[in-house]
Amino acid sequence: MKLRKAAAVSAAVLALAATATACGSDDKNDSGSSSSGGGKIKVGIKYDQPGLGLKQPDGSFAGFDVDVATYVAKELGYKPDQIEFIETKSADRENAISRGDVKFIAATYSINDERKQKVDFAGPYLLAHQDLLVKKDSDITKGTDLNGKKLCSVTGSTSAQNVQKTIAPKASLKQYSGYSECIAALQSGAVDAVTTDDSILAGFAAQDKYKGQFKLAGLKLSNENYGIGLKKGDAELEKKINAALTKMVSDGAWKTAVEKNFGTNYKYEQAPKIGVIVK
16 A cells, blocks of 8 residues: 555656656747747837837837847747847946846947946947937037037937037036937927937937928937947857847848838948947
């Protein structure tokens, strides 16, 4: 009787172990190194940047950064429905990575020395330039025209700092948590100009609700090398993402994504070389 009971217990233990092993084989880690299965990867993007990272009314996401992130995730082994896009505002990007909220971030994330102290970057995958968005009838044509004017940018962005330090120290700065708030302030006349990357500004200006109201000043106030941010020291993931970005350029998907999201009026730079930062 005791022998039969012991045998039954042993069989149950073996069955549980087999079940756990089978379940484990379907899991996928965040670097995509495991085979198939229902794992997910969390990716940081912007939610309010037309042409780059925009959450649409139906809950889907669109934009160049979204396309880049989706391509990279695919090369890491994830299907589109396994990607969970997490909103990462400019001021919280480093924290989101260090907390482990996301595996990587593709969110108009310019590579600079200060940020590289806290996170690592793959890329760059796009070279943008800081510019100004102004009303169509504005007399602002150069950076120094901002002295005495009201300038808007986003908290945590380097754009406003660049203007105040080197171009227009007498500009009055207003900062919001998102660019959509800056654009609304420009439309209402609360500010005279919005500054950030030309890629971001072009996306807003092309929206139907703003079409014809604004113009880009056409200034190249800085070079912005967009990189994919990831946890510091994760050399393996950085290598995999760089390989994915290189493939995206070589197979034509990069150019297709640029032209689809920014339109023919945006004068984009050619795809930058991996690891080469344009100063």
